[in-house]
Amino acid sequence: MVALSITFCRQLARARREKGMTQSALAEAVGCKQSAVSMFEAGRVEKLSRETVKKIASLLEVPWPQSADPQDTAPGPLPRGFCPNAFCPSNVPYAVNGELYFWPRRQPEADGTRCACCGEILETRCPACGAPVSAGACCTRCGAPRIANPLPPETDPEAWAARRRTAIAQWLTLTRHEPPPGDLPAEAFENPIHGLTTRSGR
Secondary structure, eight states: OOOOOHHHHHHHHHHHTTTOOOHHHHHHHHTTOOHHHHHHHHHHHGSHHHHHHHHHHTTTOOOOOGGSSSSOOOOOOOOOOOOTTTTTTTTEEEEEEEEEEEEEEEOOOOOOOOOTTTBBBBBBBBBOOBBBBOSSSSSSSTTSSSOOOOOTBBBOOOHHHHHHHHHHHHHHHTTTSSSSOOOOGGGGGGOOTTOBBTTOOO
């Protein structure tokens, strides 16, 4: 299924305003929440189902874009997957607003099924919505993190992520001229339950 474009979201929002219809009235007419309509019009296309969006387009007399429908349903090659192991050095951690995320590094083999760093089976779809993977720490369709935060809640995400990035950078320096070896530095697979920096500093 091809995702709807932000341009189409804005087109629907403009048509609604031209008809003098509020977001609440539109939501009631198609059977959804006003907040969902608001987020959809802002470009969060995943907030409304395709069926609901088609109802909105029909109600507002906006033509459905051909580019929004699948053109080729034949199965193709699977995309390069990501390692779901949060402690694998193939996943680079960072924090945003106190939340921990992991940016999966690209796996070396396009058709590989195992992580080149830790041997874990690769994921090729979003664990939350099932969409095919793309670059980034979060799914571009539903927004869910690809890799869940496995750390205790008292852990300081900024400090832990900084320590991990340092260890991963050291590992990358050691392996710069080779594919990821089995001979990784201990810090790269360090058990994060030991030596944690907590939010309280203890």
